[in-house]
Structure formats: structure tokens, C-alpha cells
């Protein structure tokens with residue numbers, strides 16, 4: 334029987350508003366980035382199987398700090414504040430840049446960045462700039478297309494094909510998911526297992542061939 338990769342234990346560590354509040358850089362980290370309201374926090378809750386561990390926005394632009402979650406004692410999942418919220422005051426946008434860029438450029442333990450986009454929208458300049466920026470920093474990138482539950486199967490397929498033509502060539506195939514239904518989550522966990530061992534209780538070999 335196929336063994337599903339899963340995170341066994343997840344706990345909130347800290348909400349950092351400045352770099353001095355980051356936890357010691359001792360464990361590999363996977364950061365979650367994307368436009369405000371795209372579902373970063375929801376997706377992290379789904380990955381950690383904890384519905385309310387990460388606060389989900391009732392209004393866009395809610396997450397203003399960098400939030401660290403410890404999973405299975407040997408990796409952090411890191412929720413970044415969303416970009417592109419038009420109504421955010423200039424001061425907030427400036428703070429976002431300082432905090433997020435400082436983290437992405439300076440944190441030595443980042444194993445990769447999950448860039449989340451809405452499957453119903455074509456990636457725009459901001460999404461593409463983020464990908465180029467992370468690539469220039471030599472960060473490993475996974476693109477995730479969230480909210481697949483909002484599209485019918487044929488529309489989903491068409492959207493993925495279309496988005497693939499827009500994404501830069503250094504991006505591997507995007508992973509369609511739904512934080513709401515859990516669709517695509519095992520595939521995403523499988524991809525993340527390349528860089529952090531998510532299943533300490535079972536060996537890698539147990540998962541080989543599962544997708």
C-alpha cells in the first residue's frame with residue numbers, strides 16, 4: 334500500500350516583525366510566498382493538517398509578520414506576508430520589502446521557496462518579478478497553483494497549460510493544489526521531501542513511486 338508523506342507534528346514558534354526575532358538559523362526552512370489572499374496560510378494549515386495553526390485572513394494583507402512553524406522538530410515552514418495588496422499604505426509596503434527581502438537574501442537556512450499563485454489568474458508582473466528575484470538569489474523554487482476547487486477539470490487543465498507558457502523556463506512544472514479540498518497536497522509534500530525529510534517515522538524508500 335502506498336504510504337502518504339505527512340507532517341506528524343507542527344507547532345507555532347514565533348511571529349517575527351524584525352530579523353532579530355527570527356529563531357536561530359539551525360534547521361532547514363521552506364518559505365511560502367505569494368500575493369496577498371492567494372491562500373499561503375490556508376495551504377500551510379493544510380500541509381500541517383492543523384486547520385487553525387496559521388491565521389487565515391478575513392481581510393487581505395492580514396499577515397504582516399514572518400511566521401515560523403516547526404515541523405517534526407527538524408524543519409521550519411515559514412509564512413511570509415503577502416505582496417500586491419493595493420490598499421496597503423506605503424509605510425506597510427516599505428516595511429514588507431525590508432523584512433521579506435532581508436529574510437530571503439540573508440537567511441542561510443532557506444532550503445527553498447514555495448511560490449503560490451491563484452490558478453484562475455495569469456501570473457502578473459509582481460509574481461514574475463518574485464520568481465526572477467528568487468532565481469537570481471539561487472533559491473530553489475516550487476510554483477503552486479492554488480484554489481483548483483474553483484475551476485472545473487477542463488478549465489483547470491487549460492489554466493495550467495496557459496500559466497506554463499507564461500512562467501519562466503527555470504520553473505519546473507507547477508503543482509496544482511487546493512488548500513480547501515486537499516487536492517495536490519501529497520504531490521506537493523513529495524516535492525518538498527527532496528529538500529527536507531518530512532516523514533521521520535518512515536524511510537524514503539517507502540514513498541518511492543508514490544505521486
Ligand SMILES: Nc1nc2c(ncn2[C@@H]2O[C@H](COP(=O)(O)OP(=O)(O)OP(=O)(O)O)[C@@H](O)[C@H]2O)c(=O)[nH]1
Pocket residue numbers: 367368369370371372373374375376388389390391392393394395396413414415416479480481482483510511512513514
Ligand atoms: N476556495 C478556496 N478558497 C481558498 C483556498 N485557499 C485559501 N482560500 C481562501 O482565500 C482567502 C485567503 O486565504 P489566506 O490563507 O488567508 O491567504 P494568504 O495568502 O495567507 O493571505 P495574506 O496573509 O493576506 O497574504 C481565505 O478566505 C481562504 O479561505 C482554496 O484552495 N480554495
Ligand SMILES: [Mg+2]
Pocket residue numbers: 373374375388389390395396412415
Ligand atoms: Mg496569510
